[in-house]
Amino acid sequence: MEERSKSENLRKLLVFVRPYSTRLLGALLITVLLTMAGMVPPLIAMYIIDTVIVAGNWDLLEFLLLASIMLPLISAGLHVLNTYTISYISHRLIMDIRLLMYRHVFSLSMKFHDEMGTGKIMSRMMGDVATVRSMVTMRILRIVTDFVSFFVAMGICYSLSWKLAMLLTVLLPLYVFNYYGFIGGIRTSKRRWRHKMDEVSIGLQERLGGAALVKAYGREKREDRAFTEDTRESLDFAMQTETYRASARTGFWVVSGLRNTLVFCLGCYFVIQGEMTYGQVMAFLSYAMRVFNPVLNLMDVGMMFEQMMVSVDRIFEVLDHEVDIEDKPDAVELSALKGHVKFEHVNFEYQPGEPVLKDICLEVQPGQMVALVGHTGCGKTTLTSLLMRYFDVKDGSIQVDGHDLRDVKLSSLRSQVGQVLQDSVLFNMSLKDNLRYGRLDATEQEIMDAAWVGEIHEFIMRTRNGYDTKIGDDGIKLSVGEKQRLAIARAVLTDPSILILDEATSSLDSLSEALIQKAMANVLKGRTSFVIAHRLSTIVNADLIVVMDQGEIVEIGNHEDLLELPDGKYRQLYDHQYSSNEVEVTAE
Numbered sequence: 144m145e146e147r148s149k150s151e152n153l154r155k156l157l158v159f160v161r162p163y164s165t166r167l168l169g170a171l172l173i174t175v176l177l178t179m180a181g182m183v184p185p186l187i188a189m190y191i192i193d194t195v196i197v198a199g200n201w202d203l204l205e206f207l208l209l210a211s212i213m214l215p216l217i218s219a220g221l222h223v224l225n226t227y228t229i230s231y232i233s234h235r236l237i238m239d240i241r242l243l244m245y246r247h248v249f250s251l252s253m254k255f256h257d258e259m260g261t262g263k264i265m266s267r268m269m270g271d272v273a274t275v276r277s278m279v280t281m282r283i284l285r286i287v288t289d290f291v292s293f294f295v296a297m298g299i300c301y302s303l304s305w306k307l308a309m310l311l312t313v314l315l316p317l318y319v320f321n322y323y324g325f326i327g328g329i330r331t332s333k334r335r336w337r338h339k340m341d342e343v344s345i346g347l348q349e350r351l352g353g354a355a356l357v358k359a360y361g362r363e364k365r366e367d368r369a370f371t372e373d374t375r376e377s378l379d380f381a382m383q384t385e386t387y388r389a390s391a392r393t394g395f396w397v398v399s400g401l402r403n404t405l406v407f408c409l410g411c412y413f414v415i416q417g418e419m420t421y422g423q424v425m426a427f428l429s430y431a432m433r434v435f436n437p438v439l440n441l442m443d444v445g446m447m448f449e450q451m452m453v454s455v456d457r458i459f460e461v462l463d464h465e466v467d468i469e470d471k472p473d474a475v476e477l478s479a480l481k482g483h484v485k486f487e488h489v490n491f492e493y494q495p496g497e498p499v500l501k502d503i504c505l506e507v508q509p510g511q512m513v514a515l516v517g518h519t520g521c522g523k524t525t526l527t528s529l530l531m532r533y534f535d536v537k538d539g540s541i542q543v544d545g546h547d548l549r550d551v552k553l554s555s556l557r558s559q560v561g562q563v564l565q566d567s568v569l570f571n572m573s574l575k576d577n578l579r580y581g582r583l584d585a586t587e588q589e590i591m592d593a594a595w596v597g598e599i600h601e602f603i604m605r606t607r608n609g610y611d612t613k614i615g616d617d618g619i620k621l622s623v624g625e626k627q628r629l630a631i632a633r634a635v636l637t638d639p640s641i642l643i644l645d646e647a648t649s650s651l652d653s654l655s656e657a658l659i660q661k662a663m664a665n666v667l668k669g670r671t672s673f674v675i676a677h678r679l680s681t682i683v684n685a686d687l688i689v690v691m692d693q694g695e696i697v698e699i700g701n702h703e704d705l706l707e708l709p710d711g712k713y714r715q716l717y718d719h720q721y722s723s724n725e726v727e728v729t730a731e
């Protein structure tokens with residue numbers, strides 16, 4: 144993955160913010176105004192004490208009271224406007240980023256999905272995007288508010304009494320030291336706590352998921368102990384955090400108390416000396432508070448920025464990932480395929496230096512059934528993934544109807560190659576919607592025909608709402624075999640010219656061999672097919688049986704040819720299955 148520098152990331156992030164820059168600037172301006180308005184009340188109080196009460200200028204009171212009533216009203220109005228603007232900007236911003244990520248993620252090849260994994264992609268699209276959102280908008284406003292508060296309040300303090308203001312300036316470092324003294328501890332223990340909570344939640348998920356296993360092995364007590372231990376440890380860390388927090392807070396109180404007492408005593412002394420008025424001392428005390436609090440927030444800015452940049456980096460890790468499989472500018476739209484497939488000296492590897500397919504040469508005529516046979520991990524699934532162009536070959540080429548896969552429009556290829564995998568993915572929708580996932584315009588009759596071919600129609604008719612029955616969280620649960628039959632019907636509905644069945648029939652135990660044979664014959668009729676099956680009886684009728692071993696084709700031919708090879712691999716596999724079947728039979 145390429146390195147991205149911070150400034151570059153920031154620049155790219157600004158591209159997202161730019162469309163909203165006018166609104167953001169407006170919001171910042173209002174924020175400054177609001178902060179300034181918040182600075183006025185102590186001044187009003189000062190005038191009321193000094194000018195009205197002490198000096199007896201009662202005619203000013205009316206104006207001052209009016210001002211102190213109007214100010215909060217106007218501020219409230221501005222505040223509503225500001226909150227609205229900021230919420231709008233921040234939600235639009237995440238929407239923009241998420242949408243772009245979503246589209247990008249689906250334009251990336253399976254290589255990216257394999258490498259990054261669903262969990263990581265999810266956390267980038269949800270968590271990191273949300274972090275950036277709160278940082279870019281809410282936090283910026285907070286920083287502006289604190290910044291303005293600090294400087295305006297400090298300025299007013301100096302203008303009220305430079306001597307008292309000097310005192311503040313001397314006390315401020317105490318406040319800061321106290322903060323630094325505890326913040327390290329707070330952060331460390333909080334991190335440990337969060338880490339522990341992650342463990343607790345993962346452990347919980349596992350135990351809940353494996354509830355039956357826990358019960359079956361009578362492990363409730365021991366699991367209980369482990370869980371108790373984990374939660375107790377998390378309690379320790381939580382208490383540690385709180386202890387540090389409480390200590391820090393105590394420190395702040397001590398310093399603030401000291402500040403207030405000193406300012407008050409010295410202030411009163413200055414009043415007696417005639418240097419200050421009572422109103423000024425009261426106002427000074429208010430502003431002193433507004434100098435101290437923002438400082439702490441501002442000290443966090445650096446850390447917040449770092450945090451944000453981590454999320455920004457993770458977002459661009461996805462967005463910057465280059466699309467490695469896409470249509471060439473002059474890609475050909477495949478018209479109806481006949482189903483001629485040719486692998487020419489194909490080499491492929493997932494990890495550099497670890498070849499998974501070696502010099503694969505294979506030619507399949509339209510309508511032929513090809514069986515791929517070999518031990519787990521020999522590369523059968525990989526070979527079919529290349530035909531779907533989930534990955535590009537390293538060397539050699541794959542052609543369908545004479546077109547190199549790299550020269551055709553991906554969508555026109557994939558819409559004509561159907562694939563059924565061992566663990567079929569179905570969505571939380573009705574059975575009908577799952578069936579027509581690949582062809583939304585299918586008629587009811589076509590859907591039903593496909594279900595017949597997949598031997599699933601009768602099952603569907605037995606469910607409560609037939610084709611409209613929902614599956615998933617709030618619907619029926621399906622067995623693996625039922626899922627596979629649905630997936631087969633779904634693939635058949637798109638009427639693909641080339642069909643890949645990757646161990647798609649391995650869980651159809653509920654059907655007898657004869658039924659499977661019949662179903663297979665229905666499904667494969669008139670298509671080029673690649674069938675991977677452990678049960679060799681399923682593939683004895685194949686036109687071509689391709690025996691693979693460690694990424695290489697070691698034998699190729701039909702059932703009879705291959706059985707005749709004296710020390711052939713196919714013969715070994717066949718004999719093995721045949722004899723183990725016999726053992727099963729005799730054992731019965």
Ligand SMILES: Nc1ncnc2c1ncn2[C@@H]1O[C@H](COP(=O)(O)OP(=O)(O)O)[C@@H](O)[C@H]1O
Binds near residue numbers: 493518522524
């Ligand atoms: N997405 C992947 N990333 C890295 N290695 C993989 C991936 N998929 C499969 N492999 C590896 O490639 C080899 C062939 O796997 P596969 O094609 O799934 O074999 P088969 O389907 O014959 O069991 C195995 O060694 C497997 O570990």
Ligand SMILES: [Mg+2]
Binds near residue numbers: 523525
């Ligand atoms: Mg496989």
